[in-house]
Amino acid sequence: MKNISSKAPKAAFSTRAIHSGYDSDTENGALTPPIYMTSTFAFDSAEQGGARFAGEEEGPIYSRLGNPTQSILETRLADLEEGEAALATASGMGAISAAFWTLLAAGDHIVADKTLYGCTFALIEHGLKKFGIEVSYVDCCNVEEITAALNENTKLVYFESPVNPNLRVMDIQKISDEVHRFNSEIKVIVDNTYCTPAIQQPLMLGADLVVHSATKYLGGHGDLIAGAVVGDAETIQRIRFEGLKDMTGAVIAPMTAFLIMRGLKTLELRMQRHSETALIIAERLQQHPAVEVTYYPGLPTDPYYDLAKQQMSLSGGMLAFELKGGLEAGKSFMNKLQMIKRAVSLGDAETLCQHPASMTHSTYTPEQRLAHGVSEGLVRLSIGLEGVEDIWQDIERGLLA
Ligand SMILES: *Cc1c(COP(=O)(O)O)cnc(C)c1O
Numbered sequence: 001m002k003n004i005s006s007k008a009p010k011a012a013f014s015t016r017a018i019h020s021g022y023d024s025d026t027e028n029g030a031l032t033p034p035i036y037m038t039s040t041f042a043f044d045s046a047e048q049g050g051a052r053f054a055g056e057e058e059g060p061i062y063s064r065l066g067n068p069t070q071s072i073l074e075t076r077l078a079d080l081e082e083g084e085a086a087l088a089t090a091s092g093m094g095a096i097s098a099a100f101w102t103l104l105a106a107g108d109h110i111v112a113d114k115t116l117y118g119c120t121f122a123l124i125e126h127g128l129k130k131f132g133i134e135v136s137y138v139d140c141c142n143v144e145e146i147t148a149a150l151n152e153n154t155k156l157v158y159f160e161s162p163v164n165p166n167l168r169v170m171d172i173q174k175i176s177d178e179v180h181r182f183n184s185e186i187k188v189i190v191d192n193t194y195c196t197p198a199i200q201q202p203l204m205l206g207a208d209l210v211v212h213s214a215t216k217y218l219g220g221h222g223d224l225i226a227g228a229v230v231g232d233a234e235t236i237q238r239i240r241f242e243g244l245k246d247m248t249g250a251v252i253a254p255m256t257a258f259l260i261m262r263g264l265k266t267l268e269l270r271m272q273r274h275s276e277t278a279l280i281i282a283e284r285l286q287q288h289p290a291v292e293v294t295y296y297p298g299l300p301t302d303p304y305y306d307l308a309k310q311q312m313s314l315s316g317g318m319l320a321f322e323l324k325g326g327l328e329a330g331k332s333f334m335n336k337l338q339m340i341k342r343a344v345s346l347g348d349a350e351t352l353c354q355h356p357a358s359m360t361h362s363t364y365t366p367e368q369r370l371a372h373g374v375s376e377g378l379v380r381l382s383i384g385l386e387g388v389e390d391i392w393q394d395i396e397r398g399l400l401a
Contacts, residue, residue: 013080013198014268021075035258036068065245069254073261077218077228080197080264082204085236087229087244088257092193092213093119094250095227097127098243099211103187103235104155106132111149113140113159113170115373117191117213118360120158140170143178150182160191161200162304165320165356165373165380166295169304172311176206187235193217193347198271200312209235216347217317220263220270224256270349270385274317277391278383284392285321290329290399292322292377317383318346323399326376327366330355333379333398339386340394346382351391354380 011019022033041060043049051057060066070088078086089095100123104110112124114137124135138145140159150157157179161170176188190202193213202210209231212218219226227250229239244250275298282296297308298315308315323329333355334342340351344360354360356374366376383391 016079017076017198017264017267020079021072033069033072033258033261035254036063037254038067039063063254064249064251065240067254067257070252070257073252073257074228076261076264077197077212078230080267081192081210081230082197082201083210083230083236084233085231087236087240088214088252088260089227089229089244089248090250090252090256091225092117092211092215092227093123094244094248095211095213095229096120096191097123098239098248098250099189099209099229100124100128100156100243101247102239102243104128104133107153108155109134109136109151109153111136111138111146111154111157113163114138115160115163115165115168116158117160117164117193120191140175141168143171143174146175147178147182150179150186152183154183154186156187156189158189158191160194161202162194162297162308162316162318164318165378167297167302167304167318167320169297169307169311171307172200172202172205172207176208180206194316194318195312196267196271198268199275199314199316203231205311208232214260215345217271217274218263218267218347219260220267220347220349221259222345222348222350224259226252226256226260271314271317273385274383275314277385277388278317278319278381279315280388281381281383281392281395282319285319285395288396288399290324292324295320318380319383320378320380322375323377323379327357330377330379331358334358336398336400337394338397339390340381348382349385351384351386351394352382354382356380 024030027034040062052059052061073088074086136149138149140146159170172190179186179188187208189209190207192202192210193216196217209229212228214226214228279298282294282299285291286294296302296319297304323333337353340353343352344354356378357369357376361369361374
């Protein structure tokens with residue numbers, strides 16, 4: 001199957017996740033893409049080297065600028081996200097920082113959701129601000145708050161959906177429409193780590209760029225750190241040659257690119273199973289007397305249920321709940337778990353559990369935690385691929401504590 005993605009009608013998502021961007025005929029028939037473990041590439045002649053550097057001839061130069069294994073992954077990710085081009089990076093933070101440093105300069109302004117992945121918040125607070133970039137934090141669930149914050153210096157609007165800790169969902173289409181109505185040059189950037197393109201395709205809803213921590217569901221096996229940016233070819237080219245090549249150097253290793261492609265082959269299957277199991281667990285949590293509230297956009301009682309139905313094909317594998325009994329109840333729940341791992345990160349085959357008040361946010365005061373939306377009894381689960389009854393048994397043991 002050659003160039004499967006360029007044939008009309010378009011192949012199914014799972015077919016493209018397996019085949020897109022790779023032609024085994026050019027690689028001695030190798031079923032899986034070769035891993036090009038090389039830093040640099042030799043030219044036929046000085047003239048060829050010149051043409052490559054001038055961008056007049058396609059082809060590899062040096063692996064900080066691109067590598068054939070990485071290129072296959074990038075073609076595949078662009079296809080799955082319905083973008084023109086993609087850039088794979090050494091980490092999710094590498095992707096986000098390469099995009100920010102490329103698109104922003106001193107004096108610019110950005111709008112971001114009030115809740116962000118912790119290191120993205122730190123990058124903005126300690127990185128961008130130090131270089132003279134202004135930031136407005138708003139509740140992106142409320143589109144009017146976003147449009148009220150826009151000004152003539154605004155260069156980008158940034159959010160995750162759904163977002164920690166209580167799985168708020170943003171209306172990607174409406175936000176993109178309103179922001180672009182104000183100024184079509186403003187880039188709307190969506191962190192699509194929680195959903196992956198198997199569930200949600202922000203570019204199809206009007207966003208300009210998608211960023212990923214490929215460490216999570218895209219890789220899917222908890223064995224690598226990587227990231228990606230997907231969008232229009234011109235912007236991705238700029239991010240590759242400015243933000244990545246010169247400013248962050250956050251280059252993905254060829255071996256890591258290979259492992260992500262291995263993960264992508266089962267992405268759709270995994271997201272279906274994660275979502276199915278998470279819904280069953282969320283329904284049971286909601287019924288349980290030890291649980292105050294359950295946050296999961298797949299629950300019909302969830303405030304984001306309708307919006308999630310509109311823009312997400314499944315509800316995903318992430319859920320959170322508040323335990324009655326606060327901090328002590330949270331700690332005791334965590335310490336009763338046997339199969340489920342007490343760990344940060346998400347999107348793996350293993351179910352992972354995080355209690356922010358005693359783990360990631362343990363150095364904050366209870367007041368500071370609340371300001372960050374972290375209540376004392378809040379527990380986050382990344383539902384894995386184990387049997388649903390085994391997952392539930394472990395959770396129930398914790399709840400009985
Ligand atoms: C993990 C994560 C990141 C950062 O990605 P790394 O691969 O750890 O650098 C960014 N955004 C979200 C939503 C994440 O979960």
